[in-house]
Amino acid sequence: MREGDGIPRGPHGDAGAGEVPARASGPGARGAHGERSAEPRPAFRSYYGRPVLKPPVWRWEIPAYLFTGGLSAGSALLAAGADLTGRPALRRAGRLGGLGALAASTGLLIADLGRPERFHHMLRVAKPSSPMSVGTWILVAYGPGSALAAVAELLAAPMRARPPGRLLWRMARPAGLSAAALAPPLAAYTAVLLSQTAVPAWHDAHRQLPFLFTGSAAASASGLGMLAAPPAEASPARRLAVIGTVAEVVAARLIERRPGLVPTAYTTGRAGRLRRAAEGLTLAGALAAGLALLAGSALQRFAVFTAGVASTKDPAHVVVPQRERLDAAAAGREDP
Secondary structure, X not given: OOOOOXXXXXXXXXXXXXXXXXXXXXXXXXXXXXXXXXXXXXXXXXXXXXXXEOXXXXXXXXXXXXXXXXXXXXXXXXXXXXXXXXXXXXXXXXXXXXXXXXXXXXHHHHHHHOOOHHHHHHOOOOOOOOHHHXXXXXXXXXXXXXXXXXXXXXXXXXXXXXXXXXXXXXXXXXXXXXXXXXXXXXHHHHHHHHHOOOOHHHHOOOOOHHHHHXXXXXXXXXXXXXXXXXXXXXXXXXXXXXXXXXXXXXXXXXXXXXXXXXXXXXXXXXXXXHHHHHHHHHHHHHHOOHHHHHHHHHHHHHHHHHHHHHHHHOOHHHHHHHHHHHXXXXXXXXXX
16 A cells, blocks of 8 residues: 555646646735736636546455454453453354464555565664655554454363463463454544545544544444354444444534535445445444444445545545635635
């Protein structure tokens, strides 16, 4: 997953060509000497109707990576709670599911990067101003705890009578708790990463996307727990499913009610169909079925991804918000 995609491009690849001029025109706008213009406000346009932004080059691996990373984070959190409350089957499902999802997430990220060594290169620096760099180090810090807890679940329990097994088992709880502590930032950092691009549907929803992603992560982990654990131990998963579903649906509604054109990217076309299917499955899963929660969470990530791509293809999503911000800034200067 590379930073820098979604940068404004003109018809010849020059950054910034095709953007709205720095000063708005039309009724209410001021000229170079502060006088008001009587000319009608022109409609937005781009060169030959071409997109102002270059669409992201990411493929299906990225929305799948967003889903599996969230699933791993939510599973680690659920497993830690199950460990502290004496629910071994739910703990085992969370630990093993979390490691499996983490392995899939890492593989998908490396596949998108194209060459495995690129992931290694990202570990050469730590750059707090870069969401990609911060996210990489969150993933690196999260991985050992998740892996150790899962390995202990697989190997240590049958060997508790032997000293190596007892040592590994004693390390399992601290390792699981360390993974759970890093689970919320792991679930949310991908939302921050998307919102820091120039893609309108992601950038303008930067306040809601972290809540949408963390709610979706909680819902997907709950679905896995409800499928893998017996009903007697699944009550924490059911409660977390309700919490995650509420957070996800509320965040989605806030995005849809934002002013401007951003909601149309999420509610129309393929993204709209994916979002409606995701919400229906998530609501159904919160009431009855774990598999529906997993499917709903996956579709939610694909819906967000599709909405972002769609918003780069429509020049209105770039030009109209720019003009609205210019008008708002001009109005602020005119106020006493």
